[in-house]
Amino acid sequence: MTALRSNFERGTNRWAMRRAQWTALGLTDADMEKPKIAIVNSSSGLASCFSHLDGIVEPLKAAIRSAGGVPFEVRTAAPSDAITSAGAAGQYILPSRDLIASDIEVAVEGALLDGMVCLASCDKTTPGQLMAAGRLNIPTIVVGCGYQPSGIYRGEHVDFEDVFLYAGHVASGAMTVDELAEMASVAVGGPGVCAGMGTANSMHIATEALGMALPGSTPVLANSPRMWDAVERAGQRIVELVESDVRPRDIMTAGAFRNAVIAVLAVSGSVNCVKHLQAIAVEAGCDVDVTALFEELAPEVPLLAAVKPNGDRRIDEFEAAGGAQALLHRLRPLLDLTRPTVGGATQGDVLGGAPVGDEDVIRPMDAALARHPGIVIVRGSLAPDGAIVKRTVADDGVHRFTGPAKVFHSRDEGLEGIRSGAVRAGDVVVLSGLGLRGSPGMALTSAFVFALDGAGLGSEVVVVTDGQMSGLVNTGLVVAEVSPEGAVGGPLGLVEDGDLISVDVDARTLDLAVPEAELAERRARQAPLSPPTGCGWLSVYARSVAPLSRGATLGG
Incomplete structure (x- = not known):
C-alpha cells in the first residue's frame, strides 16, 4: 500500500498534537496508522434538499471502519437554490459552489486526510465537491444522495x-x-433534490459518466434501499482507492469529460452543467474546452429521455428504467469506454451488460425521441464568446426571433416592467449587468421568465441575459449567460431600448443590429466597472472570479 500522507513521523510535533487530539476522540494506536477518510457533509437544516444527509453519516462511518479506514465528518456550506437564492437576488448561489470547494480544501488538505466520500445533494454541492476532488487530487467518491418524493x-x-x-x-x-x-x-x-432533470439530477448523472460516482448509483430516490446500498459500497470502496492510490486526475481526463457532456446532452440536462463541468476540468488540471465539446457533440447526440421539465416523464421512471447506467449503455457507440471509474472497472466493462428497463423512457439511439440538441451554444455580435439556449425534447417553441430591445438592469426591475405593461409581445427583453462581476455572482433570472409565462408572454417575448437560469427553466426562448458580460464591456451592456436583436437557434446566432461606430460611441460613454470593496463574500468573489471560459472558477 502507498504510504499514507496522514501518518507523521513518531516523536514529531505534528505527531504529538494529532495523537493528543485523536486519542481524546477515542482513536487507538492502531487507528492512527489506518487510512483517514473525510466524509464531506454539505448539510443544513435550512432546506429539505439535504435534511437527510446527517442521517447518512453514521452508516457511512460504519462502512469505512469495516473496510479498515478511520472516518472523520467535515462540513461545508450547504446552499439550496430554493432557499439561499432569497438574498441578493440569488447572487449567492453560484459563488457558494466555490466556497464549498474551499471549505473542503481547508478541512481536508489542512488535516492531510487520505481520501474523501462526498455526500452530494442540491445543485452546487456536486460541482463544488468535484472541484475540490480535482484540486486536492486525493482518492474521492461522490455519492448522489437522492431526489425527493x-x-x-x-x-x-x-x-x-x-x-x-x-x-x-x-x-x-x-x-x-x-x-x-x-x-x-x-x-x-420528503428530503432530497428537486424531482426533475434540473441541475442536481443532471450533475449526479454527469458525475457517474465522469467515473466519479459508483456505477449504478444515480439517480436514486433519497433514503431508498438503492441509496443506502450506494452509501455502503462507497464506504468500502474508498479505502480500496486509498490503498491502490487511485486519484481523481487519473479518472477525470478529457475522455471522461467528453462522456459527461454526451450524457448531459442525451437527457437535455441543465444548462448549468456547462459551466460546472468546465470548472471541474480547470480544478482537475484537465485541458479541455467544455463549451466547445457541447458545440461539437450537440449534432451527434440524440435525445433519449424526456424527464420533466423536458417532457412528461418523471425522474422515478427514469431511475426504474435503469438510470444513468441504462442511458450510458445506450450511448456506448459515442463514449470513450476505456475511461476508468471509481468502481475499479472501465466504463466499457461496466456498461456491457447494463439493463434497460423501459425502452419508452430511455430510448435506443436508433429510435431517439429527437435529434436536435437540448443545449445550444449561440454566438454572434451580441455574444462573441457565446451564450446558452435550452431546448425541450418536443422543441415546439420559437426558433427564430427578431424584435426591439427592452432593457432592464435587475430581475426586480424586469418584474416591475411586466406588472406595469412595459414588456410587450414582440420585445426582446434584455436583462443586463447580471453576470459574474456585474451582479456580482451571476444573478438568477428564473423568476422573471416564469412571470413572463404567467403573464401569457412566454412564447411572445425572447429573454437575453448575462445572468443565469435555474436548471428547471424550460419555458419560452431564453438566451442566458451571454459572454462577455455587459458590466465588463460586453456588447450586452451597450444595448438600448429599441435596438433590433435577432436570435436564430438553428443557425446558432445572436446578433445586435447596431453599427460598430455607434457601439464605439456608447462604449466611450460607459463608466468602467469599479471592483467592489469590503470583506463580504460577494465582494471577494467579484474581485477573484475568472470568466465563464474557465468555468467561473476563482483566480481572476
Missing part, C-alpha cells in the same frame, strides 16, 4: 418544479395565492 395536488402529480413555475402565474391572476399555497404544501414529500 413528489406529491399530489388535486388529483394530479406535482413536484417542486411545478411550484417554481406556477409562482410566476400569481401576479397575472392565472393562479390564486391560496391555490399556490396548497400546491406548495404538498409538492415535496
Whole structure:
C-alpha cells in the first residue's frame, strides 16, 4: 500500500498534537496508522434538499471502519437554490459552489486526510465537491444522495418544479395565492433534490459518466434501499482507492469529460452543467474546452429521455428504467469506454451488460425521441464568446426571433416592467449587468421568465441575459449567460431600448443590429466597472472570479 500522507513521523510535533487530539476522540494506536477518510457533509437544516444527509453519516462511518479506514465528518456550506437564492437576488448561489470547494480544501488538505466520500445533494454541492476532488487530487467518491418524493395536488402529480413555475402565474391572476399555497404544501414529500432533470439530477448523472460516482448509483430516490446500498459500497470502496492510490486526475481526463457532456446532452440536462463541468476540468488540471465539446457533440447526440421539465416523464421512471447506467449503455457507440471509474472497472466493462428497463423512457439511439440538441451554444455580435439556449425534447417553441430591445438592469426591475405593461409581445427583453462581476455572482433570472409565462408572454417575448437560469427553466426562448458580460464591456451592456436583436437557434446566432461606430460611441460613454470593496463574500468573489471560459472558477 502507498504510504499514507496522514501518518507523521513518531516523536514529531505534528505527531504529538494529532495523537493528543485523536486519542481524546477515542482513536487507538492502531487507528492512527489506518487510512483517514473525510466524509464531506454539505448539510443544513435550512432546506429539505439535504435534511437527510446527517442521517447518512453514521452508516457511512460504519462502512469505512469495516473496510479498515478511520472516518472523520467535515462540513461545508450547504446552499439550496430554493432557499439561499432569497438574498441578493440569488447572487449567492453560484459563488457558494466555490466556497464549498474551499471549505473542503481547508478541512481536508489542512488535516492531510487520505481520501474523501462526498455526500452530494442540491445543485452546487456536486460541482463544488468535484472541484475540490480535482484540486486536492486525493482518492474521492461522490455519492448522489437522492431526489425527493413528489406529491399530489388535486388529483394530479406535482413536484417542486411545478411550484417554481406556477409562482410566476400569481401576479397575472392565472393562479390564486391560496391555490399556490396548497400546491406548495404538498409538492415535496420528503428530503432530497428537486424531482426533475434540473441541475442536481443532471450533475449526479454527469458525475457517474465522469467515473466519479459508483456505477449504478444515480439517480436514486433519497433514503431508498438503492441509496443506502450506494452509501455502503462507497464506504468500502474508498479505502480500496486509498490503498491502490487511485486519484481523481487519473479518472477525470478529457475522455471522461467528453462522456459527461454526451450524457448531459442525451437527457437535455441543465444548462448549468456547462459551466460546472468546465470548472471541474480547470480544478482537475484537465485541458479541455467544455463549451466547445457541447458545440461539437450537440449534432451527434440524440435525445433519449424526456424527464420533466423536458417532457412528461418523471425522474422515478427514469431511475426504474435503469438510470444513468441504462442511458450510458445506450450511448456506448459515442463514449470513450476505456475511461476508468471509481468502481475499479472501465466504463466499457461496466456498461456491457447494463439493463434497460423501459425502452419508452430511455430510448435506443436508433429510435431517439429527437435529434436536435437540448443545449445550444449561440454566438454572434451580441455574444462573441457565446451564450446558452435550452431546448425541450418536443422543441415546439420559437426558433427564430427578431424584435426591439427592452432593457432592464435587475430581475426586480424586469418584474416591475411586466406588472406595469412595459414588456410587450414582440420585445426582446434584455436583462443586463447580471453576470459574474456585474451582479456580482451571476444573478438568477428564473423568476422573471416564469412571470413572463404567467403573464401569457412566454412564447411572445425572447429573454437575453448575462445572468443565469435555474436548471428547471424550460419555458419560452431564453438566451442566458451571454459572454462577455455587459458590466465588463460586453456588447450586452451597450444595448438600448429599441435596438433590433435577432436570435436564430438553428443557425446558432445572436446578433445586435447596431453599427460598430455607434457601439464605439456608447462604449466611450460607459463608466468602467469599479471592483467592489469590503470583506463580504460577494465582494471577494467579484474581485477573484475568472470568466465563464474557465468555468467561473476563482483566480481572476
